[in-house]
Amino acid sequence: xxxxxxxxxxxxxxxxxxxxxxxxxxxxxxxxxxxxxxxxxxxxxxxxxxxxxxxxxxxxxxxxxxxxxxxxxxxxxxxxxxxxxxxxxxxxxxxxxxxxxxxxxxxxxxxxxxxxxxxxxxxxxxxxxxxxxxxxxxxxxxxxxxxxxxxxxxxxxxxxxxxxxxxxxxxxxxxxxxxxxxxxxxxxxxxxxxxxxxxxxxxxxxxxxxxxxxxxxxxxxxxxxxxxxxxxxxxxxxxxxxxxxxxxxxxxxxxxxxxxxxxxxxxxxxxxxxxxxxxxxxxxxxxxxxxxxxxxxxxxxxxxxxxxxxxxxxxxx
Amino acid sequence: xxxxxxxxxxxxxxxxxxxxxxxxxxxxxxxxxxxxxxxxxxxxxxxxxxxxxxxxxxxxxxxxxxxxxxxxxxxxxxxxxxxxxxxxxxxxxxxxxxxxxxxxxxxxxxxxxxxxxxxxxxxxxxxxxxxxxxxxxxxxxxxxxxxxxxxxxxxxxxxxxxxxxxxxxxxxxxxxxxxxxxxxxxxxxxxxxxxxxxxxxxxxxxxxxxxxxxxxxxxxxxxxxxxxxxxxxxxxxxxxxxxxxxxxxxxxxxxxxxxxxxxxxxxxxxxxxxxxxxxxxxxxxxxxxxxxxxxxxxxxxxxxxxxxxxxxxxxxxxxxxxxxxxxxxxxxxxxxxxxxxxxxxxxxxxxxxxxxxxxxxxxxxxxxxxxxxxxxxxxxxxxxxxxxxxxxxxxxxxxxxxxxxxxxxxxxxxxxxxxxxxxxxxxxxxxxxxxxxxxxxxxxxxxxxxxxxxxxxxxxxxxxxxxxxxxxxxxxxxxxxxxxxxxxxxxxxxxxxxxxxxxxxxxxxxxxxxxxxxxxxxxxxxxxxxxxxxxx
Numbered sequence: 064x065x066x067x068x069x070x071x072x073x074x075x076x077x078x079x080x081x082x083x084x085x086x087x088x089x090x091x092x093x094x095x096x097x098x099x100x101x102x103x104x105x106x107x108x109x110x111x112x113x114x115x116x117x118x119x120x121x122x123x124x125x126x127x128x129x130x131x132x133x134x135x136x137x138x139x140x141x142x143x144x145x146x147x148x149x150x151x152x153x154x155x156x157x158x159x160x161x162x163x164x165x166x167x168x169x170x171x172x173x174x175x176x177x178x179x180x181x182x183x184x185x186x187x188x189x190x191x192x193x194x195x196x197x198x199x200x201x202x203x204x205x206x207x208x209x210x211x212x213x214x215x216x217x218x219x220x221x222x223x224x225x226x227x228x229x230x231x232x233x234x235x236x237x238x239x240x241x242x243x244x245x246x247x248x249x250x251x252x253x254x255x256x257x258x259x260x261x262x263x264x265x266x267x268x269x270x271x272x273x274x275x276x277x278x279x280x281x282x283x284x285x286x287x288x289x290x291x292x293x294x295x296x297x298x299x300x301x302x303x304x305x306x307x308x309x310x311x312x313x314x315x316x317x318x319x320x321x322x323x324x325x326x327x328x329x330x331x332x333x334x335x336x337x338x339x340x341x342x343x344x345x346x347x348x349x350x351x352x353x354x355x356x357x358x359x360x361x362x363x364x365x366x367x368x369x370x371x372x373x374x375x376x377x378x379x380x
Numbered sequence: 381x382x383x384x385x386x387x388x389x390x391x392x393x394x395x396x397x398x399x400x401x402x403x404x405x406x407x408x409x410x411x412x413x414x415x416x417x418x419x420x421x422x423x424x425x426x427x428x429x430x431x432x433x434x435x436x437x438x439x440x441x442x443x444x445x446x447x448x449x450x451x452x453x454x455x456x457x458x459x460x461x462x463x464x465x466x467x468x469x470x471x472x473x474x475x476x477x478x479x480x481x482x483x484x485x486x487x488x489x490x491x492x493x494x495x496x497x498x499x500x501x502x503x504x505x506x507x508x509x510x511x512x513x514x515x516x517x518x519x520x521x522x523x524x525x526x527x528x529x530x531x532x533x534x535x536x537x538x539x540x541x542x543x544x545x546x547x548x549x550x551x552x553x554x555x556x557x558x559x560x561x562x563x564x565x566x567x568x569x570x571x572x573x574x575x576x577x578x579x580x581x582x583x584x585x586x587x588x589x590x591x592x593x594x595x596x597x598x599x600x601x602x603x604x605x606x607x608x609x610x611x612x613x614x615x616x617x618x619x620x621x622x623x624x625x626x627x628x629x630x631x632x633x634x635x636x637x638x639x640x641x642x643x644x645x646x647x648x649x650x651x652x653x654x655x656x657x658x659x660x661x662x663x664x665x666x667x668x669x670x671x672x673x674x675x676x677x678x679x680x681x682x683x684x685x686x687x688x689x690x691x692x693x694x695x696x697x698x699x700x701x702x703x704x705x706x707x708x709x710x711x712x713x714x715x716x717x718x719x720x721x722x723x724x725x726x727x728x729x730x731x732x733x734x735x736x737x738x739x740x741x742x743x744x745x746x747x748x749x750x751x752x753x754x755x756x757x758x759x760x761x762x763x764x765x766x767x768x769x770x771x772x773x774x775x776x777x778x779x780x781x782x783x784x785x786x787x788x789x790x791x792x793x794x795x796x797x798x799x800x801x802x803x804x805x806x807x808x809x810x811x812x813x814x815x816x817x818x819x820x821x822x823x824x825x826x827x828x829x830x831x832x833x834x835x836x837x838x839x840x841x842x843x844x845x846x847x848x849x850x851x852x853x854x855x856x857x858x859x860x861x862x863x864x865x866x867x868x869x870x871x872x873x874x875x876x877x878x879x880x881x882x883x884x885x886x887x888x889x890x891x892x893x894x895x896x897x898x899x900x901x902x903x904x905x906x907x908x909x910x911x912x913x914x915x916x
Contacts (some may be wrong), residue, residue, distance in 0.1 A: 094794065095794060095797045096796070099799070100796050101521060103795050103796065103800075104433045104438070106523055106799055107803055107833075107835045112522070116520060148575075159592075217623070220631075221627045227628060227631045227633065229633070230634075231593060324620055324621045325624055326624070327618075327628075329590075329592045329593045334592055337423070337620075342796060
């Protein structure tokens with residue numbers, strides 16, 4: 064087991080290194096740079112000033128030197144300095160992480176709590192009216208972009224109740240109730256879409272397992288339905304569901320851009336887009352690396368859970 | 381034309397309604413206290429460093445921290461030399477036939493860090509802006525250096541007297557000093573520090589800037605105007621999504637909209653949902669215009685440029701793209717939204733402003749003279765910024781050009797590249813927006829039509845026009861100067877130097893409990909918030 068984890072971590076480090084090259088190169092390939100942006104807000108370009116700013120920001124050095132400098136910074140725990148804010152990058156990034164992680168966790172929780180039970184009910188009541196209703200509801204969830212649902216929620220609340228959740232981020236330490244209200248609606252908007260996916264996977268996976276011999280044997284032995292479904296069938300049907308949950312969580316960390324924008328939450332995803340538009344290289348590079356780390360860790364966690372959930376899968380024997 | 385007149389009258393009436401609604405009724409004393417929640421469309425680019433930027437996203441939220449020597453009266457929507465009031469300057473005097481401008485400074489002013497304000501700060505600021513050889517500091521980017529090209533020296537005669545010595549008379553200098561883009565920086569603070577914080581003399585002190593979330597100010601208890609500001613604080617809330625920020629305004633989480641952001645359609649929707657909201661059209665000093673590179677074929681041929689100008693139905697553009705929320709003018713906004721613009725009767729005779737059928741026919745005629753016919757159409761690439769307000773306008777223009785035999789394809793340029801491309805003249809024709817930092821001929825003409833100006837995107841350069849611009853700049857008789865300014869505008873349109881299509885209106889919206897928040901006909905110059913109070 065330890066060897067497996069070590070191997071996976073080793074691969075993760077190599078993946079991150081590869082990612083760092085790709086991020087660095089792609090970002091530099093994008094037309095325009097921070098200096099162009101600065102001149103854009105001034106409405107003109109001054110070639111003399113441009114040279115000076117390039118030097119000031121270290122952008123006049125060869126690309127490979129800039130890349131190695133970034134790696135050196137990461138290894139020494141220093142993430143560099145935001146070009147736009149003229150502040151240490153970590154100081155800018157640090158407050159964003161809890162917002163996105165909280166939203167992703169809450170959305171995933173809602174997705175699981177909605178998706179797994181409805182998937183089970185839908186499978187057990189296959190081809191009944193309830194099954195059809197649940198499938199239509201899940202199809203709607205899959206077809207509806209979460210940002211659109213978010214916009215409908217916001218505009219609906221304004222139109223019907225004259226109320227919307229706070230549009231300035233409320234920290235839990237400032238006002239926990241408002242904080243919870245602020246996160247619940249976007250989490251529902253995002254969680255609904257994910258729950259639909261989880262419901263579909265749970266249903267199809269469970270239907271497959273319910274046809275297995277050992278389930279039939281359990282029924283034949285006269286075990287109670289709840290025991291057969293939840294203890295025997297679902298435990299084996301849950302593997303693909305866990306995979307989907309892991310992928311969805313990882314996807315959410317980087318994919319909440321529009322939801323964070325619509326609900327005005329100052330998270331990683333929204334900020335990343337802004338940083339890309341500003342060509343704020345230190346912020347973009349480090350945020351993308353953060354997302355890559357979360358994706359890699361999510362996948363690792365899913366793999367390890369496999370071993371716990373399925374006795375047939377064991378590592379390092 | 382009739383529609384334009386009706387719009388003008390209605391605009392005046394609605395603005396009067398806004399002024400009435402947002403000023404105290406007779407006998408109602410301003411009520412101190414409370415915090416005002418103000419809309420912000422994006423986080424502050426370059427923080428509070430107003431001197432290093434040219435965007436409302438910086439100047440509006442940073443203004444409460446600062447003072448100018450002089451400023452436009454916050455309670456008067458029309459900005460003119462007559463509405464300029466003193467801020468850090470108690471009084472001022474032109475001497476030597478407008479060659480010297482002397483400011484007598486207030487003696488009771490302190491910076492937010494407690495240090496006294498003196499003439500050294502004024503000299504420091506303007507030596508830095510005009511890039512004097514002995515300036516003690518330098519800006520990273522200096523967008524308005526040209527405004528001070530005529531300043532020969534700045535002398536701090538004593539701690540509270542400053543003299544601006546000019547190379548030649550220039551009455552506009554005072555107007556430019558009244559712009560929101562002309563705050564005084566502290567000499568004892570590095571200019572770069574304004575990118576992350578703000579030490580000013582203004583009515584509000586910076587409390588916190590939480591990146592991407594909000595900027596919060598608190599009342600400056602030592603402010604030199606007794607009893608001001610009325611508000612205890614200001615909170616500028618960053619909301620990037622347009623629909624969300626409109627919803628936040630509608631739901632009452634914001635008290636005030638962002639200047640230049642509310643279209644006519646949005647204002648109508650808001651008023652329908654919440655009838656008590658106060659919205660009225662005000663000028664923005666932002667024009668839709670066409671830039672054509674006069675140094676590259678085919679637009680080095682004035683006939684081709686004129687054809688473009690003739691071809692575009694400006695009134696159609698106002699209706700189709702702005703739903704009526706814009707007005708016609710030349711290179712300066714006209715009354716009631718400005719004081720220097722050409723009058724309606726003068727516009728009618730200019731390319732593109734006459735009868736629609738006549739204009740289209742003239743476009744085809746001059747194109748034919750330039751050798752361009754339906755059998756031999758002109759094919760060009762029209763660039764514009766990849767932002768909806770640009771693209772909408774450009775799409776309309778492309779359709780207009782097609783009707784006269786110019787086949788234009790749209791090329792969207794990302795913001796990161798737009799100004800670099802325009803400054804280099806690396807394009808043929810483009811659909812552009814131009815904001816005027818202040819409604820003034822000098823500020824506009826030198827910046828956008830000056831032969832060597834980096835913002836002269838068309839690279840238009842006329843010796844005769846340059847002479848006329850210099851003449852109006854030093855003309856001391858207001859009537860003669862206005863006549864010269866009108867002549868220049870006519871000439872610019874006749875040369876199709878940068879055909880102006882319209883000036884956008886803003887339907888600035890506030891809740892009725894917000895008092896003394898009077899939008900000006902220029903989005904950049906009413907951000908101080910000193911007089912604003914909450915009746916709630």
